[in-house]
Amino acid sequence: MAGMAQEEIEKELSRVYTVLTYEDYEAGLKEGRLFGLKCASCGKITCHPMHVCQWCSSRSLERTKLCGEGELTTFTVIRVPPEGFEADVPYIPCIVETKEGPCVMGRLDYDAERATPELIGMQVKLSGAYTYEGDKYSGGAHTCPVFKVVG
């Protein structure tokens, strides 16, 4: 007899493919924590979350917490914003290479008029989170990490 029992189908449906959701990652940021994924195969850390290890593609991942410290690798000062960010101008997006290895995209809490290339290479630390409430096209609110220079 062809066909599959509903219970069997439901069981397949309950399998977990997403170890750390964006929702959990963002909730962590709001509480001052930077969550990532530790790989059982290569030992490296993935952050922001992905469905496989960003270094070796392994699916053996478990949730971990990063220290929030790292080095500023690049930034810019946005002076012409997209719709929805007019009130923020000027603001500073940045990429931070975390101590644990992966780079993360966030914002830098720094005086935009004093932001010069000398900032690149400086040590930074997670100092908070920025939540954009979203527009008609963003599927709700999203949160990113905010970093500040520690020296």
Place this chain on the structure above:
Amino acid sequence: MRDVAIIGIGHTKFGRASKASLELFSESVLQAIDDAGVELKDIEALFQGAALAGFEEGQVMSAAFSAADLNLGPIPATRYEGACASASIAIRDAAMWVGSGEYDMVIAGGMEKALTMGTLFATRTFAMACHAPTEGPVGLTFPAVFAMAAMRYAKNYDIPLEKLREKMAHVSIKNHKHGALNPLAQFYKKLGALKLEEVIDSKMVADPLSLLDCCPFSDGASALVLCAAEEARKYTDEPVYILGTGQGSGGPLSKMEDLTKPVSRISSAKAAFKQAGLTPKDIDLVEVHDCFTIAELIALECMGFFDWGEAADAVEEGQTELGGKIPVNMSGGLIGKGHPIGATGASQIYWIIKQMRGEAAKGNQIDPVPEYGMTDTLGGDFGTLCHIILGRSKRKK
């Protein structure tokens, strides 16, 4: 796979259009059909790049409506979206389908009405090609993506930022010079004699990129007729052959190892060269994706025309001008000609073919006409890359 040729080309005036994008696209298709000397009933499939039509005019499924507007009948018509590389990936797939033998003659191209949206909303919609969950809340913009790449370029090669700004300005000066000579360009007869200070002193958009480092928002369309190479000479004495194509994908910026060396672009260009059996030395001219001045430098290095860190000096020395090592963006590029994103890849091919026919505008034409040309198209923050190599004669077996 069979060889594939381009036998007809069409291109609307880029800039601000009052017509709908569907009208612009149909105009470019009719130009291409007329140019090829074929009839609409000969077309077996349509491949259309259109990146943001839903936001510009509330139109999705545009490819079907384009086929309908031209009474092409119930042929397969597919919209391609790869942000600013939409047309290039449509053309690449069209070449695959013709190469496979499934179709003998197809239309491929693209359209966009981005200028109509205005800067604020256009910036928002372009930013949709950033990674929405992680780059969205940052408020990242496209100028910001390339500004961060420029910061890295300065750092990697130890160039003072003010010095790099001058080197980048030469890209804008060159491409505006070409655009000003091109009657179909958005800046035709404008900005053709920019001074270094004018670029440097233009309004800052995202440090270190100022307004004249950026391409404009644009409306426009462009289309090509592709057919099996063995049939091409039935229609034209000057077919142009697709010798090699490549496509590459990237991801969020933070997952890139080096913003100045995008793997997506390197691998896509390599694939195109490999398929064509050519090297950068063989190429006589390129149309590259100069969405920002820094992008042209990164493109030229990734494609292998200059060593890492050397494109900035090369542009300043005139090596990317007529008579230089490799003429780049003789059409004006995105900066001088305009960038209706869904149409850009087709436009780049249009201008390579115009050069091969000796029909580029006076002042921009390479003499003698180029034998081999190449396009480079980028979508998103290095998310979708496509390269197409064209030649006046068939691939050597």
